[in-house]
Amino acid sequence: MEDRLAKAGWHLYEKVSSGDKDAGMSPSLRTRHIYMDDLLPANVKREVAFNSKDETGNCIESISISGVMPTVAKIASIMPSDKIKFDEGYAAFENAQYVEAARILTPLAERGFARAQLVLAVIYSNGGFGISQNPQEALIWYKRAADGGDADAQFFMAERESDLDKRLQWLIRSARQGYARAIDQLAKYYYQDSQDKTNLDSAYRLSIEAATKGDIGAQSRLGEMYISGLGVKCDMIKGLMWLDLAAHLPRDSNERVIWEDNPNPETRRNEVAARMSPEQVTIADGLAEDFRQRNNLKP
Secondary structure (H helix, E strand, O other), rough: OOOHHOOOOOOEEEEEEEEHOOOOOOOOEEEEEEEEOOOOOOOEEEEEEEEEOOOOOEEEEEEEEEEEOOOOOOOOOOOOHHHHHHHHHHHHOOOOOHHHHHHHHHHHHHHHHHHHHHHHHHHHHHEEEEOOOOOHHHHHHHHHHHHOOHHHHHHHHHHHHHHHHHHHEEEEEOOOOOOHHHHHHHHHHHHHOOHHHHHHHHHHHHHHHHHHHHHHHHHHHHHHHHHOOOOOOOHHHHHHHHHHHHHOOOOOHOOOOOOOOOOOOOHHHHHHOOOHHHHHHHHHHHHHHHOOOOOOOOO
């Protein structure tokens, strides 16, 4: 899996260097570096701790990620008047006035406004309200929006891509902008290759990032990791906390099944709670509520 991700532009790799050049270590020690810099934007810190050694005596560098990834897609440089026009077009779109929305948004989309391109893609994909459904035209606009930096469009392109390497490329581009579902899908790839501890560490880090943004799949995965002790120390209370978060987040009917391995988080949460003491359940519920408050996730 690491090889595939590296080819797709996800730079998670190892570099061995002499100890006297790294953190003032003895020349007899060699440090292992694992980099994820190609994914992380500038405002996300990569904190390093040399806290263990492998079987050959090499120090292993563990990485923790802090900071908030940006959620707004990069768009082409536009004039303030264009932003006003976009708002008008988007308002028409929300009011199901597709003909008027397309009239307003098409000139902006032609000039490279990625968000306008995305809305046009949705209009042609849905059809109706005076616009003929046109999947081919929709795909053209989805692709242009994705190439222009729109994270939603990049995730759409990943979802329809059958070639795994190309799918990963789109997911990585979307994840770089903090798109929670893209981050969650990358975490899932690592989680599925769970025989490698490094992959589990990556799955955990990415799941935390997506779960903090409210991704139900990531929250469910973290719950299962803590309950089973896979990649983390077994902790039933933390496991129930994550499952409780997944079970109580609002979602519409189209997004109710997000994580294929746990399609009903409410049922799974109750199954786990039934095996725990009332005191443990109370603690887990309190932790979940605290997490919701701190991360503005409303049940």
